[in-house]
Amino acid sequence: MRVVRTIADLRALLRPLREEGKRIGFVPTMGFLHEGHGALIRQSAARCDATVVSIFVNPTQFGPAEDMANYPRDLERDQNLCLEADASVLFLPEVSEIYPTGFQTHVEPGRLAEPLCGRFRPGHFRGVATVVAKLFNMVQPDLAFFGQKDFQQTVVIRRMARDLNLPVDVVVVPTIREADGLALSSRNTYLDEDARRRALCLSEGLLAAKAAFDAGERSAVKLLEIARSPLAGVDSVQYLELVDVQNLEPIQGPVDRTAALCVAAYVGSTRLIDNVVLAPSALDASLNMSLSPQSA
Numbered sequence: 001m002r003v004v005r006t007i008a009d010l011r012a013l014l015r016p017l018r019e020e021g022k023r024i025g026f027v028p029t030m031g032f033l034h035e036g037h038g039a040l041i042r043q044s045a046a047r048c049d050a051t052v053v054s055i056f057v058n059p060t061q062f063g064p065a066e067d068m069a070n071y072p073r074d075l076e077r078d079q080n081l082c083l084e085a086d087a088s089v090l091f092l093p094e095v096s097e098i099y100p101t102g103f104q105t106h107v108e109p110g111r112l113a114e115p116l117c118g119r120f121r122p123g124h125f126r127g128v129a130t131v132v133a134k135l136f137n138m139v140q141p142d143l144a145f146f147g148q149k150d151f152q153q154t155v156v157i158r159r160m161a162r163d164l165n166l167p168v169d170v171v172v173v174p175t176i177r178e179a180d181g182l183a184l185s186s187r188n189t190y191l192d193e194d195a196r197r198r199a200l201c202l203s204e205g206l207l208a209a210k211a212a213f214d215a216g217e218r219s220a221v222k223l224l225e226i227a228r229s230p231l232a233g234v235d236s237v238q239y240l241e242l243v244d245v246q247n248l249e250p251i252q253g254p255v256d257r258t259a260a261l262c263v264a265a266y267v268g269s270t271r272l273i274d275n276v277v278l279a280p281s282a283l284d285a286s287l288n289m290s291l292s293p294q295s296a
């Protein structure tokens, strides 16, 4: 595995691979890697000839009151995980490499960035879309891998790739969970014992609602009720919503199309998000099937 820190070195490394017709996979991350990231890297390594992983804590996607400065870091552990998961290139740019003095051009996502996390993190998806577009242009991947854990992000990025004609296939990888259901997240490291226990309320509700859905329950109201009842254990709920996976509009009445049940909540001072996809047809159960090509 090669480690590069500049865009010039990254391009020099990838050019000959591309000229040989090699398929390049890309996994953008903010580091402090866990098996969720591992699943993305492994899937890329299985489907591509070379996999680039980036670690970049992107300042433009953090709000002024958010945890950018304290975002957890452990480069040595990250390098080992990348190596074990079969990454070929690890890209570790400095902030000044990505945003040199004078930087002033952004990608402005549209309506898909407004609901859910967009309501509580103004500017977040603009920051995400901008850095991902830039990273796509640096890596020029054939395939890029994103986790379903950040469901709205996958929808915004896929829309951006289509709208800007970026020649990359966006692949969504299912959420990796701990044995007890908690979705893996770099931010789980902030949770003490009590908070870790209470954090389970998110996945408990979502997985119970999914089980009810799989057993035939189709009422949006009932499914939301099931997901909400364990949430008494968290400190505050930002949102719990059942939305159409195509347009992120709330689903009322019966769930007759593929939906995502999404939650964001605070446990102590840690903000956690999670979601499950509810697909009336088994054919649509993967987000890759549900989001394309209908949403083109």
Ligand code: AMP
Residues within 6 Å of the ligand: 028, 029, 030, 031, 035, 036, 037, 039, 040, 145, 146, 147, 148, 149, 150, 173, 174, 175, 176, 177, 183, 184, 185, 186
């Ligand atoms: P982050 O480092 O948090 O920016 O995440 C980098 C990528 O890993 C994003 O595409 C995330 O959606 C994905 N990811 C994070 N946690 C998980 C998880 N538990 N399962 C699958 N993918 C994940």
